[in-house]
Amino acid sequence: MAGAQPAASIELTDNAREAARRTAPHVTIRGLTKRFSDATIYDNFDFDIPRGKLMSVFGPNGCGKSTLINMIAGLFPVDAGEILFDGQPLSQIKFGYVFQNYREAMFPWLRAFDNIAYPLRVMGVPKAERITRVEKIVAGLNVKIDLNLYPYQMSGGQQQLVSIMRALIVEPEILFLDEPFSALDYEMTLFMREQLQRIFVETSTTTVLVSHDLEEAVYLSDRILLLSRHPARAVEFVHYDAPRPRTPGTMSEADFISTKAHCLEIFQREVRKG
Ligand SMILES: Nc1ncnc2c1ncn2[C@@H]1O[C@H](COP(=O)(O)OP(=O)(O)OP(=O)(O)O)[C@@H](O)[C@H]1O
Ligand SMILES: [Mg+2]
Known part of the structure; x- marks a missing residue:
C-alpha cells in the first residue's frame, strides 16, 4: 500500500508541471x-x-x-x-510565417503542391509522406485548388491560401x-x-x-x-x-x-x- 503513495504524488507533480506549462x-x-x-x-x-x-x-x-x-x-x-x-x-x-506580400513569398517555378511541401523537402521528409501531409492539409481546410497550378495561374486568394498551407504544413508551434x-x-x-x-x-x-x-x-x-x-x-x-x-x-x-x-x-x- 505504501508503494501507491509515491506514484500518486508523482502524478500530481506531473499535472502541476503541465498546468504551469500551460499558463507560462x-x-x-x-x-x-x-x-x-x-x-x-x-x-x-x-x-x-x-x-x-x-x-x-x-x-x-x-x-x-x-x-x-x-x-x-x-x-x-x-x-x-x-x-x-x-x-x-x-x-x-518549428514555426510558420505568412508574409504580407504573398506574390514574393511563392516560389514561381514550383507548382502549388511543391510550394506547400517545400518546408518538408527542406526537412528531408520522404516523398510519400510529403504527399500524404499535403493531401491532409488541403482536405482539412476544405479548399478546392488545383495543386498542379503554378503561382501565376492562381488568383491572389488562392496564392495566399497556398502560402498559409505552407506555413501550416510543418505543424508549427507558433x-x-x-x-x-x-x-x-x-x-x-x-x-x-x-x-x-x-x-x-x-x-x-x-x-x-x-x-x-x-x-x-x-x-x-x-x-x-x-x-x-x-x-x-x-x-x-x-x-x-x-x-x-x-x-x-x-x-x-x-x-x-x-x-x-x-x-x-x-x-x-x-x-x-x-
Ligand atoms: N530594413 C529596414 N531598413 C531601414 N529601416 C527599416 C527597415 N525595416 C523597417 N524600417 C523602418 O522601421 C520602422 C518600423 O517598420 P515596420 O515595417 O516594422 O513598421 P510597421 O508597423 O509594420 O508599419 P506598417 O503599418 O506600415 O506595415 C519604420 O520607420 C521603417 O521605415
Ligand atoms: Mg508592417
Whole structure:
C-alpha cells in the first residue's frame, strides 16, 4: 500500500508541471533593442506572448509591427536583448510565417503542391509522406485548388491560401501572419478569416497576427497588443474572450463594440502624439 503513495504524488507533480506549462508565456522578450540608422524602433522592450492564444499586433504605420515579428521569427537580427521560446532559442522550435506580400513569398517555378511541401523537402521528409501531409492539409481546410497550378495561374486568394498551407504544413508551434489578408478582396478576406479561426480552434496554435484592420484584429483575437509609435511601447494588452467560433453576428455584440471602441481610442491617442 505504501508503494501507491509515491506514484500518486508523482502524478500530481506531473499535472502541476503541465498546468504551469500551460499558463507560462510561450515567448518571452526581454530588453529588446532595434535600430535602423538613426531611428530606434525598440528600446529595451519587454513582452510575453501567451501560449495557445491568437494575439494581434496593432499600431500606427511604421511603429514596428513587422519588425517585431521579423525579429521574433529570426528574420531580422536584434541589436540587444533576448527572445526565448519556452526558455529555448528559436533554433529549437518549428514555426510558420505568412508574409504580407504573398506574390514574393511563392516560389514561381514550383507548382502549388511543391510550394506547400517545400518546408518538408527542406526537412528531408520522404516523398510519400510529403504527399500524404499535403493531401491532409488541403482536405482539412476544405479548399478546392488545383495543386498542379503554378503561382501565376492562381488568383491572389488562392496564392495566399497556398502560402498559409505552407506555413501550416510543418505543424508549427507558433504561427506568424503579417497582414495576411491585405491584398485580398473582401469576399476572400471574409473566407480566409473563417479559415484562420477554424485552424486556430482545431489546433490552438499560438498565433501572432499583424493586422491594420481593427475590426479584424478584435474579431479574430483573444489578445490585442496595442503599440505606440517608435520607439514602440506596449500601450495596452487588451483581452477579448468572446467564445468561439465567432460569427459575423459577434460584431454586433456589446462586448465586441466596446472592445473595438476602446482599442480605437488608444490608437487615436497614439497617432495624435505623432
Ligand atoms: N530594413 C529596414 N531598413 C531601414 N529601416 C527599416 C527597415 N525595416 C523597417 N524600417 C523602418 O522601421 C520602422 C518600423 O517598420 P515596420 O515595417 O516594422 O513598421 P510597421 O508597423 O509594420 O508599419 P506598417 O503599418 O506600415 O506595415 C519604420 O520607420 C521603417 O521605415
Ligand atoms: Mg508592417
